[in-house]
Amino acid sequence: MKILIFSASTGGGHKRAAAALEDTIKRMDPSAEVTVVDGLRAIGKVYDKTVVNGYYFLVKKTPKFYGGLYKITDRKNLMYKAVMQSNASMARKLLEEIKRHDPDVIIMCHAFITAMVSKLKKQGKLDEKVKSIALITDYDAHRTYVAPNIDAYVLAEPQMAPKLIEEYGVDESIIYPLGIPTFDKFNVPGAKEEICRREGLDPNKTTVLLMAGSFGVTGVLKFYKKLAEIDENLQLIVITGKNEKLYEKLEEAVEELGAKGRTKLLYFVDNVEDYMHVSDLIVTKPGGLTITESLACHLPMAIYNAFPGQEQFNVNFLLRHKAAISVDKKTGAEDISELLHSPERLEAMRESCKQLARPNAAEDMYRLAKELGGDNEEENP
Numbered sequence: 001m002k003i004l005i006f007s008a009s010t011g012g013g014h015k016r017a018a019a020a021l022e023d024t025i026k027r028m029d030p031s032a033e034v035t036v037v038d039g040l041r042a043i044g045k046v047y048d049k050t051v052v053n054g055y056y057f058l059v060k061k062t063p064k065f066y067g068g069l070y071k072i073t074d075r076k077n078l079m080y081k082a083v084m085q086s087n088a089s090m091a092r093k094l095l096e097e098i099k100r101h102d103p104d105v106i107i108m109c110h111a112f113i114t115a116m117v118s119k120l121k122k123q124g125k126l127d128e129k130v131k132s133i134a135l136i137t138d139y140d141a142h143r144t145y146v147a148p149n150i151d152a153y154v155l156a157e158p159q160m161a162p163k164l165i166e167e168y169g170v171d172e173s174i175i176y177p178l179g180i181p182t183f184d185k186f187n188v189p190g191a192k193e194e195i196c197r198r199e200g201l202d203p204n205k206t207t208v209l210l211m212a213g214s215f216g217v218t219g220v221l222k223f224y225k226k227l228a229e230i231d232e233n234l235q236l237i238v239i240t241g242k243n244e245k246l247y248e249k250l251e252e253a254v255e256e257l258g259a260k261g262r263t264k265l266l267y268f269v270d271n272v273e274d275y276m277h278v279s280d281l282i283v284t285k286p287g288g289l290t291i292t293e294s295l296a297c298h299l300p301m302a303i304y305n306a307f308p309g310q311e312q313f314n315v316n317f318l319l320r321h322k323a324a325i326s327v328d329k330k331t332g333a334e335d336i337s338e339l340l341h342s343p344e345r346l347e348a349m350r351e352s353c354k355q356l357a358r359p360n361a362a363e364d365m366y367r368l369a370k371e372l373g374g375d376n377e378e379e380n381p
Helices: 013-028 039-043 045-061 063-072 078-088 091-101 111-122 158-166 192-199 218-230 244-257 272-277 288-296 310-320 332-340 343-356 361-373
Strands: 002-007 033-038 105-108 131-135 152-154 207-211 235-239 263-266 281-284 301-304 324-327
Touching (some): 002 039, 013 033, 013 288, 033 039, 039 045, 039 091, 039 111, 078 111, 091 111, 105 111, 105 361, 111 131, 131 361, 152 361, 207 272, 218 235, 218 332, 235 272, 281 288, 288 310, 288 343, 301 310, 301 332, 310 324
Parallel strands (some): 002 105, 131 152, 207 281, 235 263, 301 324
16 A cells, blocks of 8 residues: 655644654554655745745744734635635646655645645546545644545544534545544653653652743743742753754853753754653643644643644643643743642643543554555554
């Protein structure tokens, strides 16, 4: 069976979901031919840069404007039609990539790619045997994620389904609330004592993980300082991602506060799951995959600096289910300290995360792909 997964670089979530799904498929069925392709890049460098850079500019420089666009394009109007037609116009270039891999099933991790595949199917340029699955990598649906002629929609959670059915007219029979794929290492906790010993952490201290890479420099510095000052018994893990300036500034702040012994400052890491498994709380932006990975680790969240649009909807989902709190730069440190000193409340949040987690999402999604593709043979355990 051949599976082609289209990811995109508009945020790390699309790529991580695609990579997790690829990893799971190869583990479950070594005979399966699975390929991950950056769909936007495959269409062309100019298109890719325009979409990716445009996205980052809007969410970082003009978040309110982006939020307005997000709301407008969630309704049937001229703006929505223009966006969909613009995306669909690139379908011909995507077809070349699809023909190159000759898949039985195409999985789309980005809304723009879904629109293109929809057009190709409508035009009859894809064989009817080729099945298509759209994965929505956030905790709320949006009209641009939905297009005709798609064989299945995989949702992060079941409560998204009514919106697709009632507002977007999607047939209930093709909706599958299987969850967002994550790597197995998030779903299976490592031994806390062992991880702490390896990473130089104290397993007996209350630990907060701060994912700071997307916050900018000034806001994170102030937030970290307040958090470090408000509770000297707190153990802090700070991951800056590939933000050199932020890392350097935080390094100075750790030294100034004399907090080196209780702060583990990290640049880019490939074992974030270890730090999630040993933490009591994560402070992060509410990207769809970060949320999913935190839920998989049963890790309560303090959400910081959500931009209008899908991130705010993600926050609303978490708050509704009491799996997170929302904090700001003024009172956030105090709110986090209060939560950490309320063990019953924190445990209730952890239980909510556990209930929301979908550890078998990747496996279930592969089974769906096999069912749609007509391959019903049992996979390897």
